[in-house]
Amino acid sequence: MNRFQKILTTAGAGLVALGIAFAATAAGPDASVQSLRGPVAVDSANAKPDIHGVEEGNSFGRSYRQQPPLIPHRIDKYEVDLKTNQCLSCHDWPFNTEFGAPKVSETHYVDRQGNRLDDVARTRWFCTQCHVPQMDAPELVENTFEPARD
Ligand code: HEC
Ligand code: HEC
Known part of the structure; x- marks a missing residue:
């Protein structure tokens, strides 16, 4: 050659x-390659997602002992930013007594060095980092979670 x-x-x-x-x-299209929204043609609209409302009133309870309790009420109208925290106007002492709301836990007044403070610690300021409104929605990822009991 x-x-x-x-x-x-x-x-x-x-x-x-x-x-x-x-x-x-x-x-x-190659059937083994799937887009995130599944086998839907590019030009067709997505199916409407299920909308789950907040279950108000009865608390779902905690799935494990240390779980931040779920929020049994809507929170979309409450502002939380650098300066304002409307959650505290019901959940901080002494306002909690007036609104019949559970007081934020004592652990929320301790900073990361272990100092006890008069006000809620900055590490607990953004409540929704840990607490979310409760909804009766299917789990996003199927799982067999069991809390540890010993
Ligand atoms: C107008 C007052 C009010 C405001 C504002 C408010 N809450 Fe509540 N919250 C309540 C009351 C009252 C309850 C007790 C259950 C009920 O009656 O819904 C409660 C319950 C809770 C609980 C359940 C506590 C437990 O021990 O089970 C959490 C968590 C919570 N709220 C978090 C929040 C967060 C986070 C915000 C801000 C985004 C907020 N709340 C704003 C009044 C309020
Ligand atoms: C870093 C996570 C975290 C943040 C941020 C946080 N919490 Fe909590 N919260 C918890 C955990 C965990 C518990 C349960 C254990 C405990 O009591 O410390 C709890 C408990 C509570 C309780 C129940 C208290 C009781 O005695 O039943 C209330 C009410 C609450 N938090 C409100 C709030 C509010 C309001 C904010 C925002 C100002 C907030 N939390 C911020 C993790 C958090």
Whole structure:
């Protein structure tokens, strides 16, 4: 095989590979490749997601002892930012007595060095880092979670 023939053979192999790739695309999408929204055509709209409202009133209880309790009421109207925390206007002492709300736990007045403070610690300021409104929704990932009991 001279150099010219070699170039021709390589070019030929390249064309065959291209042809196979083209045939694969022409045959339709590869079923083993799935997009995050499943087998839905690109131009069709998604199915509406289930909307689960907050279950108000009865508390779901805790799934394990150390769990931050779920919130048994809606929170969309309560502002929490750098300066304001409306959760505390019901859940901090002495306002909790007035609103009949459970007081934030004593652990929430201890900073990360273990100092006991008069106000809620900054490490507990953004309540929804740990507490979320309760909803009766299916789990996002199937699991067999069991709390440790010993
Ligand atoms: C208007 C007063 C009020 C505001 C504001 C408020 N809550 Fe509550 N919260 C309550 C009351 C009252 C309860 C007791 C259960 C009930 O009646 O819904 C409660 C219950 C809870 C509980 C359950 C506690 C437990 O021991 O089970 C959590 C957690 C909670 N709230 C977190 C929050 C967070 C976080 C915010 C802010 C985003 C907030 N709350 C804002 C009044 C309030
Ligand atoms: C870093 C996570 C974390 C943050 C942030 C946090 N909490 Fe908690 N909270 C917990 C855990 C865990 C518990 C249960 C154990 C305990 O009492 O410390 C709890 C308990 C509570 C309770 C129940 C107290 C009781 O005695 O039944 C209330 C009410 C509460 N938190 C409200 C709040 C509010 C309001 C904020 C925001 C100002 C907040 N928490 C911020 C983790 C957190």
